[in-house]
Amino acid sequence: MLWTQTLIPTMKETPEGAEIPSHVLMLRAGLINQVMAGAYTYLPLGLLALRKAEQIVREEMNAAGAVELAMPAMSPLTLWEQTGRVWAFGNVLVQATLPRQNRKVPIVFGPTHEEIITDFVSRHISSYRQMPITMYQITTKFRNEERPRFGVLRTSEFLMKDAYSFDPTVESLNESYEKMYSAYCCSFARCGLDYLAVEAESGPIGGDASHEFMVIADNGEDTILHCKDCGYAANQEKAEVGARDCVPPNVPQESLKKVDTPNVSTIEQVSKFLACKPQDIIKTLIYAADGKPIAVLLRGDHEANEGKIRKVAAAAKIELAAPDVIYQVTGAPVGFAGPVGMKQKIPIFADRDIQAMVNVVVGANQADAHLMGVNLNRDFQVDRFADLRKAVNGDPCPRCSAKLALQHAIEIGHVFKLGTKYSEALNARFLDSAEQLKPIIMGCYGIGVNRILAALIETNHDENGIIWSMALAPYEVLLVPVKVPDEPSMKAAKQLHDELAAAGIDVLLDDRDCRAGVKFKDADLLGIPLRVVIGERGLKQGKLEMKWRWEKDAKMIDLDGAAKTLADFVRLERKDNDRFHDREK
């Protein structure tokens, strides 16, 4: 491809509204263009990279035995009502009403396709002999983002690979899941991404086992806990806290006293007002666990993990209790609850760290008052101690008790064991080998294709621009003739271009007649792995200058046989991204 025949609108300045490197660089390198908040055009260069990511994912899906199909973006709202997801997605669901002759047809632009594929499967799979089967597609999805930001990381329209497995037994589901899990590892490794598979809660999509694939990045919106010693990794919703030293310090117990704390209700306000640390305050949260009130005690500086609380309370659903319930239970308005002398007897669950606290501050179950010098067992009892809080940086690892590191990450994929939620709602049943009618057991598996690009750029760039892996680079070789008007230079450049193209190498020839400085700056900005400079002086000696984007120094190669030399480099690097990984960052 000739530069002047395509459109690569590079920019010198950081575009307005772009906050993170991947967004800035995708705009500056002319990969994308914003149409509206949360919707982007992929320009020729951006689309080439996107298609490469897509193709790698497709090849790995096929290799894992999944079969490709394509479902429409539009589907009837009624399908989503059947599974309860109109409510579950809320404002995220993009809906419209189509006028059809004398009717109005409410539709949904698919945020994902469980409903559509399960409905289809319910009509065509009826026997265990037709399973296992995994089907996938790579299509545009729609999820309204109320606050779209961070470029292609959070948009309302995006390219997603979504796969769905259908199995007759849980054992068979586990095998299908493992195949997808391995295919994800292969896909991301081929792209050149440093990824982690982390344990995850299944979230609103339902089901009971899942992993998220994450790329650690400072600007990632997800938070994970990672143990470098044993490899344990989990997102913050799921991360367990390992065994803690819960022995209280050996200090004399103070006597209990009530203090006035007018309008002082948050942990921050209390610690300021009473001149104590948040670590010396017990936060008492009143939850409704399947509608029944429970109290949860946490150290003041910790945050509740509602997934853990729900499990310990053995409830299907938990939510913070309403103010009137809190008043009934504690006798005080919100912000003054405490474990000492609650009005109603309700179960009290406490995080393990509470066991190590002495002489603490708690709400007095009375408006505008707190208690000081409170001690466990002497002043209040706990029904059950458990791990109830979000893990934080430095917590002990649940597997090996080394320290967990809290890191930010970009989610690029997830795998879920769904179970029978959708097959039951949409009546997808089959006859097993004993002629028993059973719901099909499902799994679902997503990859955000656009996010692969953003995550790669976010973690692979320098002050001059993008650093592509060979696998995802829109072009693999960039030819830069220093002087376009110089006939021998352009002749050599064109010949090399044609030979590389004929060898199946993606090559871009910068045939713009402009200053070499401008071309070199753009070359760094675009980040194409191999840059080849064709200069007058080198040509006279039969030499070209070759440079890897991530290396400081260029080296000279012979013009004679240059196409083969370069093609060999590209093919090797395509395979395993070795040089890309081994470079000094």
Ligand SMILES: [Zn+2]
């Ligand atoms: Zn560990």
